[in-house]
Amino acid sequence: MFFFTYLRRELRRRMRQAVLIALGLAVGIGLVVTVTAASAGVKQAQSDVLRSLYGVGTDVTVTGAAPKPERPGGAPPPGAQTFQIGPGGAQVCQNGKCHNPAGQTIDNLESAGYRPISQAKVAEVARLGGVRAAVGGLVLNDTSITIPKHFGQAGGPLPTPNSFTVDGVDTSHSGLGPLSTGTITSGRALRGSDATASVAVVDSGYAASHKLKVGSMVHIVGHSFKVVGIVAQAQGSSPPDVYIPLARAQAIGTAAGKSLKHDVNTIYVTATSAAAIPAVQAEIKRLLPGDTVTTAASLASQVTGSLSSTAKLANDLGRWLSVLALIAAFAVASLLTMAAVSRRVRDFGTLKALGWRSRRIIAQVLGESLVIGLAGGAAGIALGFAGARIIAAIAPKLWAIIPSSAGPHLAALGNGGAAARSFGPAASQTVAVPMSASVTAAAIVAAVLLAIAGGLIAGGFGSWRIARLRPADALTRVA
Amino acid sequence: MYQLTDVTKLYAKGRRTVPAVRDLSLVIRDGEWLAIQGRTGHGKSTLLNLLGMLDRPTSGTIQLDGKDLTRLTGAQASRLRAKSIGFIFQTFNLVPTLSAAENVEAALIPLGVPAAERRRRVDAALESVALADRARHLPGEMSGGQQQRVAVARALVKEPTVLLADEPTGNLDEDTRDEIINLLEKLWRERGLTLVLVTHDTAIARRAQRVGVMSKGLLTIQAGAQPGAVTGPVSS
Numbered sequence: 001m002f003f004f005t006y007l008r009r010e011l012r013r014r015m016r017q018a019v020l021i022a023l024g025l026a027v028g029i030g031l032v033v034t035v036t037a038a039s040a041g042v043k044q045a046q047s048d049v050l051r052s053l054y055g056v057g058t059d060v061t062v063t064g065a066a067p068k069p070e071r072p073g074g075a076p077p078p079g080a081q082t083f084q085i086g087p088g089g090a091q092v093c094q095n096g097k098c099h100n101p102a103g104q105t106i107d108n109l110e111s112a113g114y115r116p117i118s119q120a121k122v123a124e125v126a127r128l129g130g131v132r133a134a135v136g137g138l139v140l141n142d143t144s145i146t147i148p149k150h151f152g153q154a155g156g157p158l159p160t161p162n163s164f165t166v167d168g169v170d171t172s173h174s175g176l177g178p179l180s181t182g183t184i185t186s187g188r189a190l191r192g193s194d195a196t197a198s199v200a201v202v203d204s205g206y207a208a209s210h211k212l213k214v215g216s217m218v219h220i221v222g223h224s225f226k227v228v229g230i231v232a233q234a235q236g237s238s239p240p241d242v243y244i245p246l247a248r249a250q251a252i253g254t255a256a257g258k259s260l261k262h263d264v265n266t267i268y269v270t271a272t273s274a275a276a277i278p279a280v281q282a283e284i285k286r287l288l289p290g291d292t293v294t295t296a297a298s299l300a301s302q303v304t305g306s307l308s309s310t311a312k313l314a315n316d317l318g319r320w321l322s323v324l325a326l327i328a329a330f331a332v333a334s335l336l337t338m339a340a341v342s343r344r345v346r347d348f349g350t351l352k353a354l355g356w357r358s359r360r361i362i363a364q365v366l367g368e369s370l371v372i373g374l375a376g377g378a379a380g381i382a383l384g385f386a387g388a389r390i391i392a393a394i395a396p397k398l399w400a401i402i403p404s405s406a407g408p409h410l411a412a413l414g415n416g417g418a419a420a421r422s423f424g425p426a427a428s429q430t431v432a433v434p435m436s437a438s439v440t441a442a443a444i445v446a447a448v449l450l451a452i453a454g455g456l457i458a459g460g461f462g463s464w465r466i467a468r469l470r471p472a473d474a475l476t477r478v479a
Numbered sequence: 480m481y482q483l484t485d486v487t488k489l490y491a492k493g494r495r496t497v498p499a500v501r502d503l504s505l506v507i508r509d510g511e512w513l514a515i516q517g518r519t520g521h522g523k524s525t526l527l528n529l530l531g532m533l534d535r536p537t538s539g540t541i542q543l544d545g546k547d548l549t550r551l552t553g554a555q556a557s558r559l560r561a562k563s564i565g566f567i568f569q570t571f572n573l574v575p576t577l578s579a580a581e582n583v584e585a586a587l588i589p590l591g592v593p594a595a596e597r598r599r600r601v602d603a604a605l606e607s608v609a610l611a612d613r614a615r616h617l618p619g620e621m622s623g624g625q626q627q628r629v630a631v632a633r634a635l636v637k638e639p640t641v642l643l644a645d646e647p648t649g650n651l652d653e654d655t656r657d658e659i660i661n662l663l664e665k666l667w668r669e670r671g672l673t674l675v676l677v678t679h680d681t682a683i684a685r686r687a688q689r690v691g692v693m694s695k696g697l698l699t700i701q702a703g704a705q706p707g708a709v710t711g712p713v714s715s
Contacts, residue, residue, distance in 0.1 A: 355561020
């Protein structure tokens, strides 16, 4: 066809200029694709972190309110155990009664920084409009400390507590909750029939460090649980160490010394649709006013650390950089196209003399610009893939600092009661997340659209020049 | 037939207004060969541009076969140019990236001629200028004379009624000049074209039926023109 013949010949004649324009567009588009890939990678990292906390399919999470903070030097909550060190040696006190724990192991399984929620509330939440399913769970910390026989002598070191996390899982809803994100690498998952059994699934990292396998026994506050499965969670997440049936966790766990029977401290909720999540969140807040109701979006806003900094960088700086690069690329493409049109003014004047209408000539110029734009887009996509690969190869691990409530603590009084130190889990957890960058289908579609837009904008400027061309003037131009 | 009535074309040059054509009234009959001579910058090419609707007069009317060209829209002018008017330029004005055949074909594109018919007519046009063997050559691969013959083929492939030639031999050597003028004369006779030819060359001008001289925008038809032709000044 004449149109394509003319187009091909003109591009070949101006190959160097066409390549320059295409390269300019490629850099702009490549930057957009790379930044989009980096953003997608960071978003994926964020959702991996969040998913590992709350499980696949969890749209809203309810956690019991944080316990009231103790006044320094004040009385512990009723039923709570405290560990004291004084002139007389070590003392364990509960409800005003104290004894010397020398040679003993003190083991507590306490609600990990959340106040209990009645299990009946789980059913109420499940009945709310917009809720597809709701299950309860118990997030507990097992903290044990072994007091040496001759402990308490002046200058002696404080014993170091050991702790691990225990998650009470509703075995009748295996598709919701923290265990749902994992992959069973050995043995099996917890089943509905395990509801009251003393069985456990252990995290692969914890199992490796404690040499546990299927058939091993784990001990939680003096109760033995048989390991029936090993689960591997998402890389970079900070999963519980041991998962046991919820009913067993309720039977052996405590919160400030009180039994957790018929209680949970976490509710995992799935909404009927993404659009229903805000309404569900609001309804649950009305039903449970004292408790914390979070969605993935609100938790994401609390995550700090280099992961969130990188997300901001990719979204804000990255976006503006891409916009500026694109504007520059489009401007250069437009200027070069207008210059090319100026050089062909006599050709266009001749074609007009032959009876070609302006729109036919404009179509020719637009066609040439579109081909250059698409070539730039293809090169830009290739550059984007390369950029994403480079990011994945050289980017350092990112850190997500996720706030979590303080765990149970043992107060130790120094000599004369002058100083107090407390043991317990940290107030936040730091999760390492590998940085990845993946080019999404949406980024490729965006690149193609940008390429077309770049070509049309550049061609549009040239076309404007042609539309204003007077044939008589054009024909007097020297080639 | 062309009928020009009181045609004036003014150009603005800074604060001055320059009259390129002044109060020109002229009739060019069908099948006539009119040569226009004159010094550079005196309005010859401007007159040709007005006849070919590449420019519009500042005042006056130009009629072609009863149609007032000054009232046509851009699209109508393009259509009429595509169908009825062929152009030949001093600098050939071939598209450098298109072959001889493709340059000739470019004249048929606006007419919507089907591809097979276009090929047939292009072959015939190149044959008529004895360049069938150069169909695939680019302008840069041809001599000046060959390029001008391609331009002649391009002008005539659409079988126009009018041929406007602006210094068609201006860039050619003497032998080639004669070759081109002989070709134009032959085609003019064979096809009954209305030929308006601008030239510096008096020898070429004398071959025409009528000769006009443009001087400072005024056209004077020279004495000794063909019988029945208008003589004397034709600009009022």
